Amino acid sequence: MTYKLVATMASGFEAITAKELNSLGYNTQTENGRVLFNGDQKDIAKTNLWLRSADRIKIIISKFEVRSFEDLFDKIYDISWDDYLPLNAHFPVNARSIKSKLFSTRDIQSITKKAIVNKISDVYRRNGNLPESGSSFPIEVRISKDIAEVTIDTTGDSLFKRGYRIDHGGAPLKENFAASLIMLTNWNSNMPFCDPTTGSGTIAIEAAMIGKNIAPGLKRHFIFEGFDWFDSSLLENEKNEAKNAIKDVDLNIFASDIDQNMIDIAKLNANKAGVLHDITFKQIALKDLKIEERNGVLISNPPYGKRMKESDEVHTLYKQMGETFENLHDWSKYYLTSDLSFEKHYGTKATKRRKLYNGAIRTDYFQYWK
Ligand SMILES: C[S@@+](CC[C@H](N)C(=O)[O-])C[C@H]1O[C@@H](n2cnc3c(N)ncnc32)[C@H](O)[C@@H]1O
Known part of the structure; x- marks a missing residue:
């Protein structure tokens, strides 16, 4: 079965995720903060495993115009929920509304939940008391300009959680943010790389993973692993292929901190x-x-x-x-800071500045190309 899928990411990184998806072989359509593509279960496993810049992958299970709560209830009820949710599914519902007639996210959430409960109860012949004791299927209803989109999350914990971070020392960048910063440069594994304010090492570690072609999701789990209809051998196969795809290359990555x-x-x-062993760390x-x-x-x-x-x-x-x-005239240099007067103190104007949101903090990526 082919699903309509959507990868979400921090705004500003859409083109990076689209490029990643294209190089994995998918046709994409880019919107603000999201990239759409089609795929089957294998593709859900593959993209969760491989995307470095995305936050999560969701299945779009329905899309419809809606202007009243009655209509919302009916259209949610009409979805073949039993294709996705087993009787004991745990299904938290999250609602969002952007520029739409239905704007109360609390009401959208509760009406959606009620419509799903009614449908599942009818299909499985229950009286509305669903156990919700099984695997989680996080559902989202997002209404934008009166068009509702209903999704099931396949990822679970956001993809920035690679599973390697031991200690949250200092102010670490999210792993997918760090990977995106690297993918915005022209760095490749033959070139030297330096992070002189490495902190917990996120940027250098992500560079090494890119350099060695280590799939970012190899060490973590995904919520789709709990879906009863998901063929678990698919992820197993993708992980085995990913392990075989790791490159044994010598990297020249230097990371230091005071x-x-x-x-x-x-x-x-x-x-x-x-x-x-792919990164030279130094206190300096x-x-x-x-x-x-x-x-470099x-x-x-x-x-x-x-x-x-x-x-x-x-x-x-x-x-x-x-x-x-x-x-360092033959190096390209990139600095990410929320201090917009950076260039004045640094002493030179950047070749290019790019506005990026590090969570809620506006930062600029000051780029000095060689
Ligand atoms: C915002 S944190 C970097 C966070 C890092 N990107 C991460 O993901 O963990 C800035 C780092 O710069 C380091 N630092 C501050 N002054 C420095 C200096 N003069 N030389 C080298 N590192 C310095 C701090 O110790 C801190 O770890």
């Missing part, structure tokens, strides 16, 4: 991710770095400094960054 604690944490994470202040390699890519996510005193400190750091890295 804080030895962060380096220790980064090493633990890298070890868990299986890339400890950025201003003392001497980079000899040629034609540098990505830094320095501290932002929200308070006054901190902001003086980070401005000094940005100045040091300019002094230390600007003479």
Whole structure:
């Protein structure tokens, strides 16, 4: 059976996810914060396993125009829920509404839930008391400009959770955010890579995983594994293929931080991710770095400094960054910070700036191309 599928991601990364899907062989259609594609169960397993930039993959099970709650109830009831949900399914319903006549998400949620309960009860001949003691099938109703879309999530915990993070030290970037930052550059595994403010190592670890072609989902579970109709051998096969696809390449990835604690944490994470020996970690202040390699890519996510005193400190750091890295003429350099005065302290104007949301925080990706 072919499903309509949707990959969701942080806005700003749609093109990256679309490119990832295209290289996995899918035709895509891009919308704000989401990329649509078609696929069967094998594709659900494959995309959950392989997408580095996405948050989750959902099955679109119905799409219809709706302007009243009666209509919402009827159209939700009309869906063949028994194709997806077993009698004991646990099915939390989440609702969203954007520019639509039906705007109360509480009412959309409760009416949807009631319509599904009624349908399942009718099909399985129950009296409305459903046990909900089985596997989870997270359902979402998203109404945008009076068009409702009903989805079932196949991912569960967001795909940024790769399963390698041991300790949330400092202010780590989400893993899919870090991977997307790398995929926005022209880095490939033959080139040197440097993260001079590595913190818990996320960017360097994601670079190593990209370099070695390690599927980001290899070490985690997905909620579709609990779907009774899902053929579990498909994920098993995809994982085995992914293990065989790991490349045995020598990478030149350097990651440093001024804080030895962060380096220790980064090493633990890298070890868990299986890339400890692919990254050279070092405790060193950025201003003392001497980079000899040629034609590399540098990505830094320095501290932002929200308070006054901190902001003086980070401005000094940005100045040091300019002094230390600007003479690396054959390197491309990328800096992610929410401090929009970054260029002033760094000393040079970026080739390109890109606005990206790190969660709720507006950040800019200052890009200095070689
Ligand atoms: C925002 S955090 C980086 C988070 C990282 N991207 C992650 O995902 O974990 C910034 C890091 O810069 C480091 N740092 C601050 N000043 C530094 C300096 N002068 N030289 C090198 N690293 C520095 C901090 O110790 C901190 O770990």
